[in-house]
Amino acid sequence: xxxxxxxxxxxxxxxxxxxxxxxxxxxxxxxxxxxxxxxxxxxxxxxxxxxxxxxxxxxxxxxxxxxxxxxxxxxxxxxxxxxxxxxxxxxxxxxxxxxxxxxxxxxxxxxxxxxxxxxxxxxxxxxxxxxxxxxxxxxxxxxxxxxxxxxxxxxxxxxxxxxxxxxxxxxxxxxxxxxxxxxxxxxxxxxxxxxxxxxxxxxxxxxxxxxxxxxxxxxxxxxxxxxxxxxxxxxxxxxxxxxxxxxxxxxxxxxxxxxxxxxxxxxxx
Ligand SMILES: Nc1ncnc2c1ncn2[C@@H]1O[C@H](COP(=O)(O)OP(=O)(O)OP(=O)(O)O)[C@@H](O)[C@H]1O
Ligand SMILES: [Mg+2]
Numbered sequence: 187x188x189x190x191x192x193x194x195x196x197x198x199x200x201x202x203x204x205x206x207x208x209x210x211x212x213x214x215x216x217x218x219x220x221x222x223x224x225x226x227x228x229x230x231x232x233x234x235x236x237x238x239x240x241x242x243x244x245x246x247x248x249x250x251x252x253x254x255x256x257x258x259x260x261x262x263x264x265x266x267x268x269x270x271x272x273x274x275x276x277x278x279x280x281x282x283x284x285x286x287x288x289x290x291x292x293x294x295x296x297x298x299x300x301x302x303x304x305x306x307x308x309x310x311x312x313x314x315x316x317x318x319x320x321x322x323x324x325x326x327x328x329x330x331x332x333x334x335x336x337x338x339x340x341x342x343x344x345x346x347x348x349x350x351x352x353x354x355x356x357x358x359x360x361x362x363x364x365x366x367x368x369x370x371x372x373x374x375x376x377x378x379x380x381x382x383x384x385x386x387x388x389x390x391x392x393x394x395x396x397x398x399x400x401x402x403x404x405x406x407x408x409x410x411x412x413x414x415x416x417x418x419x420x421x422x423x424x425x426x427x428x429x430x431x432x433x434x435x436x437x438x439x440x441x442x443x444x445x446x447x448x449x450x451x452x453x454x455x
Contacts, residue, residue, distance in 0.1 A: 188251055190215045190347060190379045191236060196245035197403075198231055204438070205231050207403035208245070218373050218380045219408075220390040222425070223400030224434065229383040230274060232400070233349050236381070237271060238262045249347070267295070270340030270378075274351040276332040278324045278339070284311070285320035288338045295343070310338040313375065314368050330361035334368060341372065348372065350382040354389055366392050387426065391415075399425065402438035 189212035198206040205228040213219050223229055234240040236247050238254040247254045249265050257265060278287050288307045292298050298306065311317055314334040327335065333353055340348060350369065354362040366389040373380055373393070384390050390397050391411045398408040401421050407414060415426065424432035 187214060189213055190217075190250055191381070192248045193232070193236065194245050194248070196232075196235060196242045196247065198228070198235060198240065198242050204403050206235075206242070206400075209400075209403070209405055211398060211405060211408065213379055213381060215379055216373075216377055218369075218382070218393055218395045220382050220384055220394035220397045221400060222384060222387075222390060222397060225385075227400045228403060229400060230351055233271070233351055233381070233383065236349065237266060237269060267343060268346045270343065270345035270348045272333070272336045272340045272348065272350045272353055274355070274383075276336035278332055278335055280324045282324065283320065284316070284322045284324070284327070284335050284338075287324065287335055288342055290339065292342050306342060307338075310342050311335075313341065313372065314338045315364075330357050330364065333357070333365055337368060337372065341376065344376075346378060348378050348380045350380065350384075352383050352385065354384060354386050359388075362386055362389055363392075365389070369393050387428075401434070 191213040193209055193211040196209045221229055235242050285307050288310055289303045292303045314337045316334050354365050370393055396410055397414045398405050407417050421433050424434045
């Protein structure tokens with residue numbers, strides 16, 4: 187079966203700094219993938235390449251068989267319509283109410299009437315456990331509520347794919363669990379394919395069908411939680427223990443070949 191998201195031989199450097207080096211990842215329909223890794227290892231850069239917000243130096247991403255890097259504006263827009271992105275720290279519009287935030291894309295990108303948008307916003311807020319919060323201002327929300335409003339906004343256009351960038355960072359353990367359950371509910375109710383970037387091992391083990399670990403720009407493991415847990419790789423075992431001692435914090439080795447720093451050079455099939 188063709189994967190919904192296929193990241194193929196993807197490399198990305200910023201100047202001399204190699205962030206992603208020959209990354210390969212395939213996500214199947216309905217699958218939930220967690221991507222973990224230290225701060226600054228390129229997790230957000232990976233998501234931005236999937237969305238076509240950044241171009242890789244080499245390699246490509248295909249979404250439902252369409253190569254993101256080959257698309258013109260209209261093609262890219264079509265692909266992005268299939269993807270709901272939940273940004274790191276929610277990234278809501280501060281000047282708008284919850285209802286305006288969640289309904290924003292519906293108003294802008296669909297011919298839906300005001301009444302239809304009101305109904306859809308209500309439906310999305312109910313799915314994330316925030317029924318009746320339409321009128322609240324962004325400034326009146328707690329961190330956990332903001333994340334959930336971000337989720338409601340991401341599912342408004344009924345995407346087939348949801349990307350979550352650190353949905354639980356900065357939240358207490360109970361709210362972290364609540365958010366994990368909301369992600370699982372969305373997965374089961376909507377049947378969506380998800381990639382979740384997270385630092386939280388507990389939620390990764392709860393929500394993921396497979397866990398990938400990024401280290402020095404490479405995916406060093408991508409496997410079901412039970413297998414990940416017993417993977418003897420010293421970096422994985424240190425990450426699981428949360429120990430300061432070990433290879434996890436080591437500097438990456440120097441690049442094997444001179445990196446081409448000209449961006450937008452893309453080798454696609
Ligand atoms: N547009 C950019 N221009 C230059 N460097 C960038 C750009 N975007 C990201 N980087 C660099 O790429 C590296 C990876 O960044 P990224 O945001 O993907 O990290 P991350 O794994 O998401 O970290 P965190 O867990 O802290 O969010 C960092 O060193 C960052 O400074
Ligand atoms: Mg990040």
